[in-house]
Amino acid sequence: MxxxxxxxxxxxxxxxxxxxxxxxxxxxxxxxxxxxxxxxADNLRDKNIKYIAAPEARGFILGSAVAYALGIGFIPIRKPGKLPGETISFEYDLEYGKDELVMHSDAIDIGERVAIVDDLLATGGTANALAKIVEKAGGIVVGMEFLIELEDLKGREINSEYDIKALVKYNS
Structure with a gap:
């Protein structure tokens, strides 16, 4: 298709x-x-993953569906002030300032294997922040799956330590 x-x-x-x-x-x-x-899901099936982690909003659509297809848990990663209970955060740089992601502090136990799923890989800053917050919680990022990659923006470069797959790639 x-x-x-x-x-x-x-x-x-x-x-x-x-x-x-x-x-x-x-x-x-x-x-x-x-x-x-x-x-x-097929790209991630043999990686012994316990959770899919994804950011709001479009990441939730794909990430939760992939978690369901694999029969594993889903971890929402959100903007500050959106999750109840105790959270951990990760602040990261944007071209025009800073942003922050939060996750429940008890979402991941040390050593659990997690995949990141999102709709878009562009400059790679958000993807990298997603990975870093999972790692901050003690998780191991075993892969990143994206629907779209904007190759000219070189998001793979700052995420070169991770196994990245994208279903559709665009160049300018």
């Missing part, structure tokens, strides 16, 4: 010069969505 045909590209969104890759057209197509989830 050519899943890139299912992704709508919207030029100049959210601002001029950005070519936004809209996955809502893919996830509303049941056959395409199932194909993506099953492909990601």
């Amino acid at each position: 050519n899943i890139s045909d299912k992704i709508r590209v919207i030029e100049d969104f959210p601002r001029k010069g950005i070519s936004f890759k809209d996955i809502t057209t893919l996830i509303k197509d049941g056959e395409a969505f199932k194909y993506v989830v099953n492909t990601m």
Whole structure:
């Protein structure tokens, strides 16, 4: 299946010069969505993973579905103030400032194997922060699965220590 045909590209969104890759057209197509989830799950199946960790919001869509397909747990990683209970955080740099991710402090036990799932790998900062917060909690990141990779933004470079797979790749 050519899943890139299912992704709508919207030029100049959210601002001029950005070519936004809209996955809502893919996830509303049941056959395409199932194909993506099953492909990601198959890529991770033999890695002895205990959890899928994913960021809000589109990462939740794919990550929870992949966790379900594998019959394993799902760990939501969110922005500050969105999770009840005790959390750990990881602050990271953006091109224009800083951002922060949080996760429940009891989400992962030391040595548990975790895969990161998200919709997009761009500059790699968010993916790297996801991995670092999992590692901060004592987890082992055994892979990263993305629906889309924007290769020109070189997100693989800052995440070169991880096994990365992307189903669709774009260049400018």
